[in-house]
Amino acid sequence: MANNKYCVIMAGGIGTRFWPMSRLSRPKQFLDILGTGKSFIRHTYERFAKIVPAENFLVVTNDKYKAQVLEHLPELDASQILCEPVGRNTAPCIAYAAYRLMRQNPDAEMIVTPSDHLILNEEDFRAIIAECMEFASTHDALMTVGIKPTRPETGYGYIQVSNNDPISKVKCFTEKPNLELAQVFIQTGEFFWNSGIFIWKVRSIIEAFEKYLPEHHALFSGVMRAPDAETERRIVETAFSECRAISIDYGIMEKADNVYVRCGEFGWSDVGTWGSVYQQSRKDRYANAIPPEGCYVYDTRSSIVSLPKEKIAVISGLKEYIVVDTEDVLMICPRAEEQNIKKFIDEVKFHNGDKHI
Amino acid sequence: MANNKYCVIMAGGIGTRFWPMSRLSRPKQFLDILGTGKSFIRHTYERFAKIVPAENFLVVTNDKYKAQVLEHLPELDASQILCEPVGRNTAPCIAYAAYRLMRQNPDAEMIVTPSDHLILNEEDFRAIIAECMEFASTHDALMTVGIKPTRPETGYGYIQVSNNDPISKVKCFTEKPNLELAQVFIQTGEFFWNSGIFIWKVRSIIEAFEKYLPEHHALFSGVMRAPDAETERRIVETAFSECRAISIDYGIMEKADNVYVRCGEFGWSDVGTWGSVYQQSRKDRYANAIPPEGCYVYDTRSSIVSLPKEKIAVISGLKEYIVVDTEDVLMICPRAEEQNIKKFIDEVKFHNGDKHI
Numbered sequence: 133m134a135n136n137k138y139c140v141i142m143a144g145g146i147g148t149r150f151w152p153m154s155r156l157s158r159p160k161q162f163l164d165i166l167g168t169g170k171s172f173i174r175h176t177y178e179r180f181a182k183i184v185p186a187e188n189f190l191v192v193t194n195d196k197y198k199a200q201v202l203e204h205l206p207e208l209d210a211s212q213i214l215c216e217p218v219g220r221n222t223a224p225c226i227a228y229a230a231y232r233l234m235r236q237n238p239d240a241e242m243i244v245t246p247s248d249h250l251i252l253n254e255e256d257f258r259a260i261i262a263e264c265m266e267f268a269s270t271h272d273a274l275m276t277v278g279i280k281p282t283r284p285e286t287g288y289g290y291i292q293v294s295n296n297d298p299i300s301k302v303k304c305f306t307e308k309p310n311l312e313l314a315q316v317f318i319q320t321g322e323f324f325w326n327s328g329i330f331i332w333k334v335r336s337i338i339e340a341f342e343k344y345l346p347e348h349h350a351l352f353s354g355v356m357r358a359p360d361a362e363t364e365r366r367i368v369e370t371a372f373s374e375c376r377a378i379s380i381d382y383g384i385m386e387k388a389d390n391v392y393v394r395c396g397e398f399g400w401s402d403v404g405t406w407g408s409v410y411q412q413s414r415k416d417r418y419a420n421a422i423p424p425e426g427c428y429v430y431d432t433r434s435s436i437v438s439l440p441k442e443k444i445a446v447i448s449g450l451k452e453y454i455v456v457d458t459e460d461v462l463m464i465c466p467r468a469e470e471q472n473i474k475k476f477i478d479e480v481k482f483h484n485g486d487k488h489i
Numbered sequence: 490m491a492n493n494k495y496c497v498i499m500a501g502g503i504g505t506r507f508w509p510m511s512r513l514s515r516p517k518q519f520l521d522i523l524g525t526g527k528s529f530i531r532h533t534y535e536r537f538a539k540i541v542p543a544e545n546f547l548v549v550t551n552d553k554y555k556a557q558v559l560e561h562l563p564e565l566d567a568s569q570i571l572c573e574p575v576g577r578n579t580a581p582c583i584a585y586a587a588y589r590l591m592r593q594n595p596d597a598e599m600i601v602t603p604s605d606h607l608i609l610n611e612e613d614f615r616a617i618i619a620e621c622m623e624f625a626s627t628h629d630a631l632m633t634v635g636i637k638p639t640r641p642e643t644g645y646g647y648i649q650v651s652n653n654d655p656i657s658k659v660k661c662f663t664e665k666p667n668l669e670l671a672q673v674f675i676q677t678g679e680f681f682w683n684s685g686i687f688i689w690k691v692r693s694i695i696e697a698f699e700k701y702l703p704e705h706h707a708l709f710s711g712v713m714r715a716p717d718a719e720t721e722r723r724i725v726e727t728a729f730s731e732c733r734a735i736s737i738d739y740g741i742m743e744k745a746d747n748v749y750v751r752c753g754e755f756g757w758s759d760v761g762t763w764g765s766v767y768q769q770s771r772k773d774r775y776a777n778a779i780p781p782e783g784c785y786v787y788d789t790r791s792s793i794v795s796l797p798k799e800k801i802a803v804i805s806g807l808k809e810y811i812v813v814d815t816e817d818v819l820m821i822c823p824r825a826e827e828q829n830i831k832k833f834i835d836e837v838k839f840h841n842g843d844k845h846i
Contacts, residue, residue: 163605430829444845445819446509446833448826449810457819462802464812464821469805472787476803479785485533488801 134307137265138240138334139184140229143173143193143201143247144219148489149405149470151477152461153438161247162200165409165438167423168332172248172403174204179254180243181207188231190214191247192225211361217369217370220377223384226330227341227348227375228368231332231355240334241269243286244380249327250412260396267299267392268348274340274388275301275331278324278395284314289326289381291393292317305381324395326381328402340384348383351375359449406454406470410436436467461488494622495587495597495691496541500530500550500558500604501576505846506762506827508834509818510795513846518604519557522766522795524780529605529760531561535650536611537600538564538630540618544776546606547571547589549582561572568718574726577734580741581737583687584698584705584732585725587789588712598626601737606684607769609756611800617753624656624749631697631745632688633659635681635752641671644761646683646738646752659748662738682740685759693747701744707734763827793824818845 147160154160163175177189186207192199203212208354214228228243233240239325243261251257264275278291293300306325308323309317315324340405341349351371358364385391401408413421418433426444435453439445443457454470455465461480465472481489504517511517525532534546544565552572552788559567571585583601589776590597600618608614621632635648646664650657662683666674674680687694688730700705708728742748758765768828770778783801784794784820792810798804800814813820818837822829838846 426841428833429842430833431826439819443817443819444837444841446822446837447820448819448822448829448833453806455819457814457823460800462796462800462812462819463804463815464807465803465805469788470804476785476787476805480801480803483785484783484801 134239135185135188136239136241136269137184137235137243138188138190138233139243139245140226140233141173141176141180141189141245141247142225143191143197144216144225145246145248146194146219147404147436148477149473150409150456151247151473152458152463152488153342153456156486157196158200160198160403163426165403166250166412168235171204172250173201173320175247175251176245176247177205177207178258179251179257180245180261183258183265184243187212190229191408192216194219194228215368217372220372220375222328222371223345223348223378223382223485224352224375226337226380227345227352228371229467230337230341231322231352232364234300234338236354238335241265242332242334242337242400242469244330246328246402248403250399250401250403256397257398257400260394260398261329261331264394267394268333268336270330271392272336272339272390273332274336274385274391275299276385276391276393277327277329277331278393279327279400280327280395280397281318281323282316284311284323286311286314288402290314290317291326291395292322293324293393293395299392299394300392302385305386307381325392325400327400329469330380330385336390340388344384344387348378348444376467406436406456407467410454410467434467492542492545492555493594493596493598493626494525494541494600495545495590495594496537496600496602497583497590498530498533498537498546498548498602498604499582500548500554501573501582502603503551503576503754504605505834506830507766507813507832509815509820510813511766513843514553514618515557516554517760518686519554519561522760523607523769528561529607530558531659532608533602533604533606534562534564536608536614537602537618540615540622541600544569547586549573551576557573566717571727574729576730577732579685580702580705580735580739581709581729581732581739583694584709585728587691587694587698588709589721591695591713592715595692598622599687599689599691599694601687603685603759605760607756607758607760611755613753614755614757615753617751618686618688620655621751624751625688625690626810628749629693629696629747630689631655631742632749633742633748633750634684634686634688635750636684636757637752637754638680638682641668641675642673642682643668645759647674647680648683648752649679649823650681650750650752656749656751659742662743664738681750684757687737687742689721694741697741697745701741701773702735705732705735705740709845763793763813764824767811767824791824 143161162171191201195215197215268275271330292303293477294303354367378394421436428446432450435450437455441458500518521530549571557571625632649660652661711724778793785803787805789807792807794812796814811822811825
C-alpha cells in the first residue's frame with residue numbers, strides 16, 4: 133500500500149533580516165545561525181523524515197536555490213525540488229505543490245511547513261502532527277498548528293480558537309496586532325500564534341483553491357495533467373508570472389469554513405530576528421551569546437556575536453550589541469537597532485551594488 | 490670620492506601594540522596603518538634616500554624579517570640587511586651596524602633611525618638632518634634629534650637642552666616622566682622629546698662603545714675585521730647571545746659628555762598606539778577615522794576602524810572605539826582601554842597558542 137503522507141517544505145525565502153550572515157545567495161534556511169551543526173532546512177527535513185518517507189518530500193524554492201537544497205538534502209531527487217521562477221508568497225507556492233501531488237497521488241495527505249523555524253521539543257511536535265494528520269485524513273479539514281504565546285509579540289499572526297478542545301475550529305485569524313491588542317489576546321487565552329504549518333488532504337486544499345482562489349486554480353491546475361517535466365515547467369512559468377502574490381492565510385484560511393487548529397507547546401520560534409536568535413542561544417554568565425571558542429569578551433554583556441569558522445575575536449566594552457562578522461562584511465549594531473538592518477542593506481546596495489547583499 | 494653618508498634603519502621591532510593588525514610575523518614597520526599606500530619602513534627609506542645613496546643603507550632586523558625588508562626595499566642588496574639572531578634593544582643593534590660600517594668605510598658618517606615613525610614635514614626634517622650631519626662631520630659629537638613637545642606625554646623620553654642655540658649640548662636625559670614632571674618639563678621650555686634618531690661619525694660612536702660599553706665593544710668589534718660573511722655571522726651570533734640588552738640612550742647617550750641635540754618641529758609621531766594613529770588620521774565630520782570607502786557608520790563618533798582590503802563594515806552606535814578587523818582576528822575595544830591589548834594577546838596566546846599573535 134502506498135504511503136499517502138507527504139511533506140512540502142517551503143524554502144523560497146530570501147530573508148534579509150540576518151544580513152550580513154544571510155545573503156541573496158545564501159538565505160536563512162541554508163544557515164546554521166544558532167550553531168547547532170545543521171542548517172534550518174536540514175533540521176526541518178529530519179524533523180519530518182521520521183513520519184514521511186524521503187521520496188514523499190517536496191521542496192518548493194526559487195530556481196537559484198535548487199542546487200543548495202539538494203546539497204542540504206541529498207536524500208531527495210532533483211524531481212522533488214519544485215522551482216518557483218519568482219516568489220509570490222505562500223498561496224502560489226502551495227498551489228504548485230498541491231497540483232503536483234494531486235497528479236502523483238490523489239489520496240495524498242499533505243503537510244506544509246516553513247523551512248527555517250526552530251522546534252526544540254521534536255517529540256511533542258511530532259505527536260501533534262500525527263494527531264493533525266489523523267484528523268485531516270478523516271475530515272474534510274484544513275488544519276493549522278497554533279502555538280501557545282509566551283509574550284505579546286506584534287510581529288506574528290494570531291489564531292482565535294472557538295473552544296478548548298485539543299483540535300478546535302478556528303474562529304478568526306488576525307495578522308500582526310498592535311501591542312495593546314496583542315496583550316488582550318494573551319489575556320483571553322483564546323489566541324495562539326500561527327506557526328505557518330498546515331495539514332490537509334490534497335483534495336481538500338484543491339477544493340479550497342477552486343472555491344476561494346479560482347484564479348490560482350485556473351493557472352496552476354494544469355500541473356495536475358502535465359505529461360512531462362517540460363510542460364510542467366512552462367505551465368509554472370506562466371502561472372507564477374501571471375498570478376497574484378497572496379498568502380495562504382489571507383487567500384484561503386481566513387475565508388474557508390472548514391479550518392481547524394491544533395494548539396500546542398513544543399519550543400517553537402520562527403527565529404525571525406537577531407533578537408530571537410539571542411533568546412534561543414546559550415549564554416555565558418554575562419548573558420552573552422557568543423561562540424564557545426575563540427571569542428574573548430571583556431566588560432561585555434547581553435551581546436550576540438557571530439564569527440566565521442576559525443576566526444577569533446576580542447571584544448571589550450559592548451553592552452547589548454549584535455556583532456556579525458563574515459568573510460566580506462562586518463556588522464556592529466546595538467540589539468535595539470536591529471530593525472535598521474534593512475536600511476543598512478539599502479545604503480550598502482546603493483553604494484556598492486549587490487556584491488555584499 | 491666615496492659618499493661617506495650612511496643610514497642605518499633599525500627594523501627589529503616586534504611591536505604588539507597594533508595587534509591584531511601587527512603580528513609577530515608582520516610587525517608594525519611593515520604595515521601601512523595610516524593608509525598612506527606605503528609601509529612605515531618604505532616611508533623611512535624614501536625619506537633618507539634623498540640624502541643617502543641606496544648602497545649606503547643598512548637595515549638591522551631580526552633574522553625572520555629579512556625577506557620582508559627586501560620586499561619593501563627592493564633597492565637594497567641582501568648584504569645590506571644585518572640580521573639580529575635575537576633582539577637586545579638598541580645598543581647591540583647600533584654596535585653591529587657601527588662595526589660593520591667601520592669595516593666598509595672608517596670615514597662613514599652614520600644616521601641611525603627607527604623604521605616605524607611618522608614624519609609629516611619631510612623637507613624641514615631633511616634640512617635638520619643635513620645640519621646635524623654637517624655638525625657631526627666637523628665635531629666629535631654624538632648627535633640626537635629632539636622634538637618640540639606638544640603635550641605632556643608620559644610615554645616618551647625627554648632631552649633637556651643647556652641653551653637655546655639650534656644645536657645645543659644635552660644637559661640630561663629623562664625616560665618616561667610621570668604626568669606632573671612632564672607638565673613641568675613642558676613649562677620650562679628646556680625639554681624636548683627624544684626621537685630616537687642619531688647622527689655621528691662611525692669613529693665617534695665606536696670610541697663611545699669602547700669607553701661606556703666595553704663589554705659590547707669586546708663582543709662586536711670582531712665584525713670590523715671579519716674576513717667573510719660566515720665569520721661575521723658567527724661573531725654576531727655569539728655577541729647577541731652573550732651581550733646585555735641595553736638601550737643606546739641608557740648605555741651611551743646619558744653617560745657621554747659629547748652629546749648634542751638639534752631640536753625641531755616637523756610633524757613627528759612615533760605612532761606608538763592606536764590613539765596616535767587616530768590623532769594622525771583624517772576624520773569624517775563625526776570625528777571618525779574610518780576607511781574612505783566601504784565603511785558605513787551610523788550614530789558613531791570619535792572611533793577608528795581598520796578593515797582588510799575589499800571588506801565592508803556597517804557600524805552603528807559606537808562612541809570612541811577601536812575596531813580592527815583582519816583576516817583571522819576581530820578586535821573591538823574602547824579607545825580608552827587600548828593599554829589592555831597586551832592583556833588580550835596574553836589571553837589569546839594562553840588559549841590558542843601563537844597562531845593569532
